[in-house]
Amino acid sequence: MKYMLIMRSTEEAQEAFKDVDFNEVIEAMGRYNESLIKAGVLLAGEGLAGVEEGFVVDFDATPPVVTDGPYAEAKELFNGFWIIEVSSKEEAAEWAKRCPLGPGSKLEVRRINELEDFPQDNEWIQKEAQWREELEGKAR
Amino acid sequence: MSHETDASGAVAPADDADADRTRRALAAVWRIESARIVATLTRFVGDVGQAEDLAQEAMLEAMRQWPTEGVPNNPGAWLTAVAKRRAIDGWRRRERLDERYAAMARDLEQQDGEASGQFWDPDTIDDDVLRLVFVACHPVLSREAQIALTLRIVGGLSSEEIARAFLVPVATIQQRIVRAKKTLAAANVPFEVPEPQEYPARLGSVLSVLYLIFNEGYLPASGEQWVRPDVSAEALRLARMVAGLMPREPEAQSLVALMEFHASRFATRVARDGSPIPLDEQERSRWDRAQIERGRAALARADRIGRGRASYGLQAAIAECHAIAPSAEDTDWARIVLLYEALGRIAPSPVVELNRAVAVAMATGPASALRLVDDLERDGKLAGYPALPAVRGELLVRLGRTQEARGELETAARLTGNERERAALLAKAAALPR
Numbered sequence: 197m198k199y200m201l202i203m204r205s206t207e208e209a210q211e212a213f214k215d216v217d218f219n220e221v222i223e224a225m226g227r228y229n230e231s232l233i234k235a236g237v238l239l240a241g242e243g244l245a246g247v248e249e250g251f252v253v254d255f256d257a258t259p260p261v262v263t264d265g266p267y268a269e270a271k272e273l274f275n276g277f278w279i280i281e282v283s284s285k286e287e288a289a290e291w292a293k294r295c296p297l298g299p300g301s302k303l304e305v306r307r308i309n310e311l312e313d314f315p316q317d318n319e320w321i322q323k324e325a326q327w328r329e330e331l332e333g334k335a336r
Numbered sequence: 337m338s339h340e341t342d343a344s345g346a347v348a349p350a351d352d353a354d355a356d357r358t359r360r361a362l363a364a365v366w367r368i369e370s371a372r373i374v375a376t377l378t379r380f381v382g383d384v385g386q387a388e389d390l391a392q393e394a395m396l397e398a399m400r401q402w403p404t405e406g407v408p409n410n411p412g413a414w415l416t417a418v419a420k421r422r423a424i425d426g427w428r429r430r431e432r433l434d435e436r437y438a439a440m441a442r443d444l445e446q447q448d449g450e451a452s453g454q455f456w457d458p459d460t461i462d463d464d465v466l467r468l469v470f471v472a473c474h475p476v477l478s479r480e481a482q483i484a485l486t487l488r489i490v491g492g493l494s495s496e497e498i499a500r501a502f503l504v505p506v507a508t509i510q511q512r513i514v515r516a517k518k519t520l521a522a523a524n525v526p527f528e529v530p531e532p533q534e535y536p537a538r539l540g541s542v543l544s545v546l547y548l549i550f551n552e553g554y555l556p557a558s559g560e561q562w563v564r565p566d567v568s569a570e571a572l573r574l575a576r577m578v579a580g581l582m583p584r585e586p587e588a589q590s591l592v593a594l595m596e597f598h599a600s601r602f603a604t605r606v607a608r609d610g611s612p613i614p615l616d617e618q619e620r621s622r623w624d625r626a627q628i629e630r631g632r633a634a635l636a637r638a639d640r641i642g643r644g645r646a647s648y649g650l651q652a653a654i655a656e657c658h659a660i661a662p663s664a665e666d667t668d669w670a671r672i673v674l675l676y677e678a679l680g681r682i683a684p685s686p687v688v689e690l691n692r693a694v695a696v697a698m699a700t701g702p703a704s705a706l707r708l709v710d711d712l713e714r715d716g717k718l719a720g721y722p723a724l725p726a727v728r729g730e731l732l733v734r735l736g737r738t739q740e741a742r743g744e745l746e747t748a749a750r751l752t753g754n755e756r757e758r759a760a761l762l763a764k765a766a767a768l769p770r
Contacts, residue, residue: 234462235368236576239630281569286364 198239198281198308199288201295204272209300224296232280232291241278272302279308358403362395362411369412370492371577375464376416378527381423384471385517388489394419465490466581467527473542476523481516482545488513491574501567502552539582543591543648546575550595554602565602572599579634589638590648596631597655600624611756616664628659650679669699686717694727702734722751726761738768 205213213221232238244250254261282288285307292303370391377387394415408414472486487493487501495513499506530538553567572595579588604618635652638645645653654675661667676692689712697705709728718724729744745765749758 230580234577234580236573236580238576240626281573282364283367284360284364286360287367290361290364290368 197283197310198279199285200306200308201278201280201288201292202274202304202306203276203295203297203301204274204304205297205301206272209298210273210275212298212300221296228294228296231294232278237280237282237291239279239281241276243276244274247273354403355399358399358407361407362398362402365407365411365415366395367492369415371465371468371490372461373412373416373419374489375468376461377419377423378468378471379464380420382527383521384468384489384527385521386423387419388517390419390422391415393422462581463529464527465577467529469542469578469581470529470538471520471525471527473538473545474520474523474525475538475541476519476525477516479545479548481512481519482541483549484509484512485516486545486574487549487570490577491570493570501549501564501570539585539587542578543575543587546571546578547591547595547648549574550598554598565599568595568599568602571595583637584641586638586641586643587646587648589634589641590645590652593631593634593638593652594648594655596627596634597652597659600627600631600659611760612754615658620661620663623659631659632656645678647679647683650675650682654679664698667698669695673699686712686715687721687723690718690723690727693731697731697734702731706731706735720751722748722757724748725751729761729765733764733768741765742768 229238229241232241252263254263280288280291282291288305288307292305295303297303373391373394374384374387377390378384381387381390397418398411398415402408469486469490472490473482477485483502484498487498488495493501495506495509499509502509529535550568550571553564553569553571572592575588575592575595579585579592582588600623601615601618603624604620604622605613607613631652635649635656638649638652654672657668657672657675672695673692676688676695680688680692689708693705693708693712696708706728709724709731712718712724713728725744726748729741729748732738732741732744742765745761745768749761749765752758752761
């Protein structure tokens with residue numbers, strides 16, 4: 197099964213992070229990533245650029261409203277993720293606990309839906325398959 | 337975890353839920369750390385069989401202690417330390433405590449139990465894990481023994497799990513593992529990465545063990561299921577692990593790529609009634625795109641090493657052609673023909689030749705492909721192999737020689753051991769115009 201480890205930090209934690217030796221942080225994360233790779237469980241992982249380069253599309257209104265970052269209302273910021281393939285929830289937890297993060301940071305761990313999680317007979321699933329085929333046909 | 341202590345100071349017994357939580361946490365730790373623990377212990381005691389037994393004893397100790405004392409901060413180091421103490425106790429009991437063991441015992445006692453880090457250095461451990469992989473796939477062992485031992489000591493699977501994967505009785509697996517350990521001890525197999533002159537052959541053995549495990553899930557030799565993704569997922573994990581430990585070996589990276597490409601098609605290889613779906617009829621929109629991209633990244637890593645492509649590299653490149661093609665017709669068949677030619681030169685095999693003929697049929701038409709298949713038939717090496725008449729029949733259909741085609745398809749149906757395949761071949765033969 198696949199899990200996504202979603203990294204969230206408070207703004208204070210991110211501020212505090214700036215006082216820490218950047219090389220140390222990079223090195224600790226590098227070691228963590230390497231341990232995931234050498235265990236054969238890492239499928240993907242990315243760090244996100246600062247919120248000032250992002251924006252939010254809010255669907256409360258029609259048409260949706262686009263707001264530039266930073267966002268005053270957000271207490272914790274989503275700033276990176278890993279996708280790992282493991283045999284149990286506990287194994288995902290064990291890997292998450294090993295992540296070199298400090299106070300003010302959290303990892304939210306979520307299982308990724310597999311194909312069998314969806315009803316295959318559902319009309320919309322079938323339709324999506326059709327759309328994808330058509331799109332691929334056009335891309336040729 | 338906090339626990340009340342009673343008046344006598346004894347810790348109250350943990351409840352069932354605690355025990356269950358511990359069991360699960362321990363299983364997770366074991367899966368992550370077992371190869372490292374067994375590798376470290378093998379270096380310590382010099383024998384992989386004894387190392388594994390000691391690790392199992394440490395697991396039992398953890399089951400006793402962790403429910404009340406909590407899971408230690410560095411559970412892998414904890415288990416290793418407990419196992420090492422067991423080893424030393426054993427030596428003491430046998431009154432063989434010479435100066436070497438006395439020194440080891442002192443060292444160990446000075447470390448305060450867990451996580452001192454001194455015997456948990458990642459670089460040393462990686463090297464030891466690699467040695468463990470080579471020992472598990474050592475040529476003194478039979479293929480079956482190599483597979484069972486690799487899953488056990490490198491993958492950390494129990495005998496029950498291995499038995500389930502290979503659809504054999506648990507006792508058979510237990511026996512294989514016990515025998516394998518004895519054989520390694522009897523042959524005095526050193527805990528070392530092979531010498532340069534043996535290295536290519538030994539690496540080949542490791543990779544083929546992993547590929548055989550993968551294929552057990554992808555093309556099960558027995559059983560009712562056409563695919564068993566869990567078995568293949570385990571092989572893929574081990575292949576990624578080995579590739580991570582040998583970043584400079586193009587064939588290790590290529591094997592990962594090949595497995596990723598194959599595994600990306602898992603969901604589309606079986607119809608709802610359980611019958612296999614051939615590549616050209618699979619629903620390509622349901623192939624796992626992320627997995628295909630991982631395969632391409634692995635193949636690109638292999639290529640960047642700059643030593644060219646060998647057998648797995650070429651097979652992965654062929655699988656890549658299929659994985660990125662929008663349809664069977666729009667596949668780069670000319671390139672696949674070239675890749676099969678190269679593969680045939682590196683690893684000559686009539687099966688590769690037959691696959692090349694199929695690609696030739698798609699690239700340049702059935703007539704030239706039929707000449708290749710006729711050569712193969714004359715050669716006789718594929719006698720009794722159902723795919724030969726099946727391919728020949730298919731080519732004859734396309735050439736309009738239906739009478740001969742029917743005979744070939746019926747021969748193929750007689751030869752195949754797979755019921756589903758037999759039915760499909762007979763249906764095809766019956767549908768031909770008289």
